[in-house]
Amino acid sequence: MDSVGVGAAADSATPLLLAAAVAVALLLVGTLVRRHGGNAKNGRLPPSPVALPLIGHLHLIREPPHRAFHRILARHGPLVYLRLGPSTHCVVVGSADVARDVLKFEGSIPERPQTAVTRQLAYGSSGFAFAPYGPHWRFMKRLCMSELLGPRTIDLLRPVRAAELAGDMGEALDVSGQLIRLSNNAMMRMVASALPGDMADLARDCAKQVAELVGAFNLEDYVALFRGWDLQGLSRRTRGVHARFDALLQSIILAKEKERRDGADGGKAKDLLDILMDAAADPAAEVKLTRDNIKAFVLVSTPSTLCQSMCIEIEVS
Numbered sequence: 001m002d003s004v005g006v007g008a009a010a011d012s013a014t015p016l017l018l019a020a021a022v023a024v025a026l027l028l029v030g031t032l033v034r035r036h037g038g039n040a041k042n043g044r045l046p047p048s049p050v051a052l053p054l055i056g057h058l059h060l061i062r063e064p065p066h067r068a069f070h071r072i073l074a075r076h077g078p079l080v081y082l083r084l085g086p087s088t089h090c091v092v093v094g095s096a097d098v099a100r101d102v103l104k105f106e107g108s109i110p111e112r113p114q115t116a117v118t119r120q121l122a123y124g125s126s127g128f129a130f131a132p133y134g135p136h137w138r139f140m141k142r143l144c145m146s147e148l149l150g151p152r153t154i155d156l157l158r159p160v161r162a163a164e165l166a167g168d169m170g171e172a173l174d175v176s177g178q179l180i181r182l183s184n185n186a187m188m189r190m191v192a193s194a195l196p197g198d199m200a201d202l203a204r205d206c207a208k209q210v211a212e213l214v215g216a217f218n219l220e221d222y223v224a225l226f227r228g229w230d231l232q233g234l235s236r237r238t239r240g241v242h243a244r245f246d247a248l249l250q251s252i253i254l255a256k257e258k259e260r261r262d263g264a265d266g267g268k269a270k271d272l273l274d275i276l277m278d279a280a281a282d283p284a285a286e287v288k289l290t291r292d293n294i295k296a297f298v299l300v301s302t303p304s305t306l307c308q309s310m311c312i313e314i315e316v317s
Contacts, residue, residue: 058084078095117238199251280294
């Protein structure tokens, strides 16, 4: 499981980083980068490692990024400035106290810059996790805290989690794989009650691929020169995964709409999709949710189960 994801994507991007460095020398753009982003302009920034022309500090971000950041922070202190590509500037915070202050006082933190992958997966800015800070994001946050992820909803969906935990096979098993399967099954059943077996398998596969794509290093997000070239094939993969997941979500939503029209829910506890559709149908809601908003929320929520299963695996290992 560890071999698939950010680390593999970063390693596969190494030749592209070298190509970018060569492009700098050939095109002589390093001088322009230094002139427009020199020390005079950035005099109040935190300490920073030595940067290369054009790619900045991208050459230092190898293996899983959190490990690379840890090495950089260990050498340069708890607050470090990095330039990822010609114009992507960031500050890495390695202290809980400093992070708390930054999150509390820095007004730009809620902004979520979109990547080429998240822009397509989340239907532009229709989602919640990658939506820009504004009325839609604030409305979805309140909806999550009060309805989608509130204590009452979590209690109502407890039988779903219990049913998945009861599916013990009574034999030796692959803990990593089974944790992912358990988490994905529970999440999809909480989102849309029971799914047919083939749809559940498709949902698990799509969720895994979405998690890989969102965590992958994409050179074109940092070097505008390569934007639209899809040198790593990530955009092509994203289009394929998005099309499959969109078709799955469309069929789930249509089935749910028919069930609600026919009154076939039989008094069952509402799942997350019911709550989202209720919010979309509420004429008094301050933000009108669209079908794309609902799809984007579900699509981005399901891959989070991969992170949950990894945390559980670490705890039990």
